[in-house]
Amino acid sequence: xxxxxxxxxxxxxxxxxxxxxxxxxxxxxxxxxxxxxxxxxxxxxxxxxxxxxxxxxxxxxxxxxxxxxxxxxxxxxxxxxxxxxxxxxxxxxxxxxxxxxxxxxxxxxxxxxxxxxxxxxxxxxxxxxxxxxxxxxxxxxxxxxxxxxxxxxxxxxxxxxxxxxxxxxxxxxxxxxxxxxxxxxxxxxxxxxxxxxxxxxxxxxxxxxxxxxxxxxxxxxxxxxxxxxxxxxxxxxxxxxxxxxxxxxxxxxxx
Amino acid sequence: xxxxxxxxxxxxxxxxxxxxxxxxxxxxxxxxxxxxxxxxxxxxxxxxxxxxxxxxxxxxxxxxxxxxxxxxxxxxxxxxxxxxxxxxxxxxxxxxxxxxxxxxxxxxxxxxxxxxxxxxxxxxxxxxxxxxxxxxxxxxxxxxxxxxxxxxxxxxxxxxxxxxxxxxxxxxxxxxxxxxxxxxxxxxxxxxxxxxxxxxxxxxxxxxxxxxxxxxxxxxxxxxxxxxxxxxxxxxxxxxxxxxxxxxxxxxxxxxxxxxxxxxxxxxxxxxxxxxxxxxxxxxxxxxxxxxxxxxxxxxxxxxxxxxxxxxxxxxxxxxxxxxxxxxxxxxxxxxxxxxxxxxxxxxxxxxxxxxxxxxxxxxxxxxxxxxxxxxxxxxxxxxxxxxxxxxxxxxxxxxxxxxxxxxxxxxxxxxxxxxxxxxxxxxxxxxxxxxxxxxxxxxxxxxxxx
Numbered sequence: 001x002x003x004x005x006x007x008x009x010x011x012x013x014x015x016x017x018x019x020x021x022x023x024x025x026x027x028x029x030x031x032x033x034x035x036x037x038x039x040x041x042x043x044x045x046x047x048x049x050x051x052x053x054x055x056x057x058x059x060x061x062x063x064x065x066x067x068x069x070x071x072x073x074x075x076x077x078x079x080x081x082x083x084x085x086x087x088x089x090x091x092x093x094x095x096x097x098x099x100x101x102x103x104x105x106x107x108x109x110x111x112x113x114x115x116x117x118x119x120x121x122x123x124x125x126x127x128x129x130x131x132x133x134x135x136x137x138x139x140x141x142x143x144x145x146x147x148x149x150x151x152x153x154x155x156x157x158x159x160x161x162x163x164x165x166x167x168x169x170x171x172x173x174x175x176x177x178x179x180x181x182x183x184x185x186x187x188x189x190x191x192x193x194x195x196x197x198x199x200x201x202x203x204x205x206x207x208x209x210x211x212x213x214x215x216x217x218x219x220x221x222x223x224x225x226x227x228x229x230x231x232x233x234x235x236x237x238x239x240x241x242x243x244x245x246x247x248x249x250x251x252x253x254x255x
Numbered sequence: 256x257x258x259x260x261x262x263x264x265x266x267x268x269x270x271x272x273x274x275x276x277x278x279x280x281x282x283x284x285x286x287x288x289x290x291x292x293x294x295x296x297x298x299x300x301x302x303x304x305x306x307x308x309x310x311x312x313x314x315x316x317x318x319x320x321x322x323x324x325x326x327x328x329x330x331x332x333x334x335x336x337x338x339x340x341x342x343x344x345x346x347x348x349x350x351x352x353x354x355x356x357x358x359x360x361x362x363x364x365x366x367x368x369x370x371x372x373x374x375x376x377x378x379x380x381x382x383x384x385x386x387x388x389x390x391x392x393x394x395x396x397x398x399x400x401x402x403x404x405x406x407x408x409x410x411x412x413x414x415x416x417x418x419x420x421x422x423x424x425x426x427x428x429x430x431x432x433x434x435x436x437x438x439x440x441x442x443x444x445x446x447x448x449x450x451x452x453x454x455x456x457x458x459x460x461x462x463x464x465x466x467x468x469x470x471x472x473x474x475x476x477x478x479x480x481x482x483x484x485x486x487x488x489x490x491x492x493x494x495x496x497x498x499x500x501x502x503x504x505x506x507x508x509x510x511x512x513x514x515x516x517x518x519x520x521x522x523x524x525x526x527x528x529x530x531x532x533x534x535x536x537x538x539x540x541x542x543x544x545x546x547x548x549x550x551x552x553x554x555x556x557x558x559x560x561x562x563x564x565x566x567x568x569x570x571x572x573x574x575x576x577x578x579x580x581x582x583x584x585x586x587x588x589x590x591x592x593x594x595x596x597x598x599x600x601x602x603x604x605x606x607x608x609x610x611x612x613x614x615x616x617x618x619x620x621x622x623x624x625x626x627x628x629x630x631x632x633x634x635x636x637x638x639x640x641x642x643x644x645x646x647x648x649x650x651x652x653x654x655x656x657x658x659x660x661x662x663x664x665x666x667x668x669x670x671x672x673x674x675x676x677x678x679x680x681x682x683x684x685x686x687x688x689x690x691x692x693x694x695x696x697x698x699x700x701x702x703x704x705x706x
Contacts, residue, residue: 050611071615078613089608093295103612151612 001026001191002159007046007056009039016042017053018214024159024207029185029192031202033219034211040195043211044161047193048081049073078107082152082190086164088144090136090151096143097123097132100150107155115154122150126180142173149180153190160184162194166201178204289622292605293629296598300630303594304684306587307631311638311676313583316645317576318672323665325569339378339538341545342556343371343531344496362527367551371533376544381414381532383497386507387524389474392433392486392500393466396443397450405439406499407469409507414532419490427505431467432489434501435460440491457491467502471514473522480517482510496530584683591687595627599695606695616696623692624685631684635677642676643667 002024009017016039024030034040045051047058049065050073057064065076082103083089090099097119104115123132126146136144145165152160160181166174178200184190194201202208208220293300345361362385372380386407393402415422415434425432437457444454465488470481486502495501507526515523535544541557549555599606606619650665 048611070617074610074613074615076613077611083611089604091605091608106609106612106614 001060002047002193003059004047005057005059007043007053007058009042009046009051009053009055015214017046017211017216020056020216022209022216024191024193026158026191027185027189028206029181029194029201029204031205031208031220032193032195032211032216033197033202033208038211039214040211041163044163044193044195047159048077048083048161050077075108078103079109079155080158082149082155082157082160084145084148084152084160084162084165086167088136088141088148088168090144090147092136095133095135096128096139096147096150099136099147100132100154103151104154110155118154118156119150122154126150140173141169142176145169145173145177146180149177153184153188156188158191160190160192160194162192162196164196164198165194166196166198174198174200289625292622293626296602296626297630299594299598300626301633303598304587304591304627304630304634306583306590307634307680307684308638308641310580310583310587310683311635311680312641312645313576314580314679315639315642315667315672315676316649317580319642319646319667320649320665321569321572321576324572326666327664339534339541340557341533341535341541341548343367343533343548344529344554344556346552346554362529363531363553365528367553368528368531370551371531371548374544374547376535376537376540376547377533378536379534381411382528383408383410383495383530383532384504384507384526385497385499385529386469386510386526388510389470389481389524390499391468393468393483394464396446397452403439406497407467407507408495408497408499408501408529409504410495410501412503415490415492418492418494421490425489425501425503427503427509430464430485430487431502431506433465433467433486434495435488435491436495436498436500437491437493438498439500460488461490463488467500469510471510471517473518473524476518476522480514482514587683588687591627591684592691595623595688595691596694599623599691599698603695603698607698610696610698619696620689620692623688623695627688627692628681628685631681632677634684635680638680639673639676 004020004022007017007020008015020043032040032043042051046053049058049068052066056066058066060076060080065073068076090096091102094102100122101115101119104110104118110118123129126149128143128146128150131139131143131147136147139147145168162181165181166177169177178198181192181194181201182204185192194205196202202220205220207218210217210219343363345363368380368382371377386409388407390405390407391402392405393400395401412422412425415425419425425434440455440457440460443460447454465486467484467486468481469484470479472479492501511526518524533544533548535541545555545557609619610616646665646667
């Protein structure tokens, strides 16, 4: 689904990501852990096309998104990616419903009735009917995160980028959100990439990577990853070169 | 293209067919979102752009005043002089200015008139001569007889060559053709209007019968002798600096020859040379001819002379006005820039979120710029009316502030300027907001999102 190749980025003289290569398979949950400031959020920014790395490539369905212009990247974010944040980032001057439909309203591929139907369905599925007319300031953390998730999936994205999704939730709410992620992966086939410190998310994740000293260490590798990489390599028909992941395992890549 | 975009668009056939419908809905939705944004922040934006009001108001004031002054100068000074003409009058008091009233009392000495006429550079002269004899115009208007004392003057009839198609008829005939001053017609029209009659155009007065009474002896001479002649209005002029009627020169010569001896030689009224219009053979020699005549101790004005003074005056007006406008502009731009920068940081979460959720940079910039343009246009509108209100006030007081401009009729610049100032104001506002808008579109989104 998403493949990173040789991603290197730095802020000033500080190296944040050093030659990161990684594959996020379809229908999977990937947990990325690491200390604060390790570069986890930067990685999400690069995957979403909001930040450019100093070097490297980000492939979505075989296309390098870093070569795209701003409009195409915007459509990519709107159509392909859903975002979930630690602090929810709901717009305070909009009701829950308005927040949920916001990404659909700015999409040129959605229209009024279609948006309303999707939104009502989502609201029902996530059990937030009663709060749909409430403003975010009147909601609990769990309710806000449910609204944020509804907003993230209103456009039926393929990928969810979650930045500490349970970091600001109580135990009960966190469990609810984690089970929702599982449901999204299993029932809707979404790829979820979560930057997290929460062991419960790591537990349900198909893969876990740890960012340390700008390098990515694979702590749990998803099944089928090798197959996915090979498939991508043969599609590109390039000369194979040996590449090294930070986990010390060798995988085949192409340049 | 579909291939290039297909992986992000994920279009089905139905999607494609609905695309246009959705696109229109999206535009409407985007405009609605922008308007929601504008309505929530309009107060801040209005406060931030307040300086534009002053800028536009002053601009209106300046442009209208400048135009009015220029029109006044053109009409009152340039309008009476041809490009190759020099106007010669008796020297007036020191610091006489082209904008001031003519305060000369005596005439040009005859020797100076003769000297000018004999100059080799001179092609033609027209001499405005005033007769010292007391004269009265009698006429009947609305059944009432009126007598108005009015001096008699004369000038070569071809002076009117370019001003009156029937100039050749301005010669000694019975009745005597008169060229009346414009203000005389205004007086008649005022009288007609007071009595509920429609006013008459100047052309309508051509042929209006009058009686001309001229006294051959000095005003207090006893026994006084006067002579009455039939006269008609030939034309009307405001091209001559003379508050009397112009008669053919043959009439004045004949009258003096015939009745000059009514008074003893020492007390006989004569004539005086009020103004000379001198046409030069070679326009390139106008400056040096002007200088030569100036040395004859007379007041000289040429278009070049007037233009120099006018330009000097307008340069001062322009210079000071542009300095003020420039200061307003800089302050306004800085103020809008700063305010919008603050707004950008205050709304950073919203902008960042919009970017994350798929709004392209250009839409963020466009939304911001359009908001600024809308506010700017509002201020342009307000500035236009404020400027005109100031203009009305200035129109009443300009004569008090600058006495020499008391004749200036201050007029607003009109609808053309209205559109211009609204566009200008909107442009200044949106350009000032452009850089903050670019900041907004390029903010470190994930940093902002984690606030």
